[in-house]
Amino acid sequence: MHWINALAMILMIASGWEIYNDEVIFGWLHFPHWMTIGGGAEGALQWHFAAMWLLMINGLCYLIYGLATGRFRRKLLPVWPSEVLATVRDALRFKLGHDDITHYNAAQKLLYIGIIVVIVVQVLSGFAVWKPVQLSELATLFGSFQGSRLVHFIGMALICGFLIVHVALALLVPKTIGAMITGGPVVDGAHQGGGR
């Protein structure tokens, strides 16, 4: 699921940049052509509206799985602000432990919850840009049409920011890479089923 999401997300971002270039929001910001997918707006739109199915179907499966099995509750909750601060303090002193990679620290929990929320909002603002009339009730939440475009752009920027941090930290702790590909170390039944 993770790698399907990674592929879909990269396709969405790179084609989205090409679509953005057709009518920029910020005059100073154009995405270099070599970074984009689609060749032009028409091709980029085709990629964007193809990859969206991959992203949405995979994302829905992930959300249903996470909620139904209690994985979200077990791995991502609770998040205490004091714990987050402690984790950040440890990290800055290079004292952060990574002995048990099946267990997320508080900063990880916060980031993972955050990125899930950002992606959900990103899908919603995407619908608002695509269907401002048919889904006018949803589009109203983002203000005007340009409001939806701006939210969709900011969502993209946050996802890119997360991507950079996420990849950099994974590379710093190389044993997580293997886990990301294989599904992670085998944990005993008691740990897996035992609530948090």
Add this chain to the structure above:
Amino acid sequence: MIKTPSPSIFRPEGGIDQSALKEHKALVEDINRRGLLRGAVSLGALTMLTGCNVTHTDAVQSVLKRISQFNDKVQELMFRPNHLAPTFPESMVVKPPRFNAYYDIEDIAPVDAASWKLELAGKIENRKPWTAQEIYALPEEEWIVRHICVEGWDYIGQWSGVNLKQFLQRVGADLTAKYVSFKCADDYYGSIDMASALHPQTILATKYAREPITDPFGFPLRLRTATKLGFKNPKWITAIEVTNEYRGGYWEDRGFNWFSGI
């Protein structure tokens, strides 16, 4: 074929038994087809790995085109026939509207209203051509709605003219046909689905901000529908056809999504 000088002692007499292959010929062909599909999918993934220009190969293009056609169907299902697009106060109307065509504004070829005629074709009972005067005499309605371009810009426009559904009823068009297609004086062309054509906010516009539409914006007659992107609104219309045949459109034939509903 590799020919061995002397037949191998392991080679069966009379050649290899082909019966198993013949028996499962259909299966083998089926597997090849599946392989092709798999190939198409991995080709998409390959793009990401190599960064080279695989995106323009025919296989990828045809998959993307199929998905775009699938998205036409999805948008048809999402379409709410009686749901009105948001409307706005007159104070928000942008004057003049924003120009856009497949050429620059300097290259506009104005249409002469005196000799202009609107031709009708296809599944329409009364196909008598219309003059500009006859069109102007029809009952008018006005909508102040948002125009959204596929590029990403938008503005509020104030359009008036005859409601397309009422016009189609007046000329005896078959409202169960699939498409309404348009031809324009500048060789632009386009087509829309019947459900969108019958939407209350779809009109044949003759006026902008209560004044006759000026040359760059489609004088004397253009389509204005509140439920589709800007390029789905042909300007300088010269012919309307009601048909069950898919006619595509200028931008659609160049890769943009056909339904393009908003």
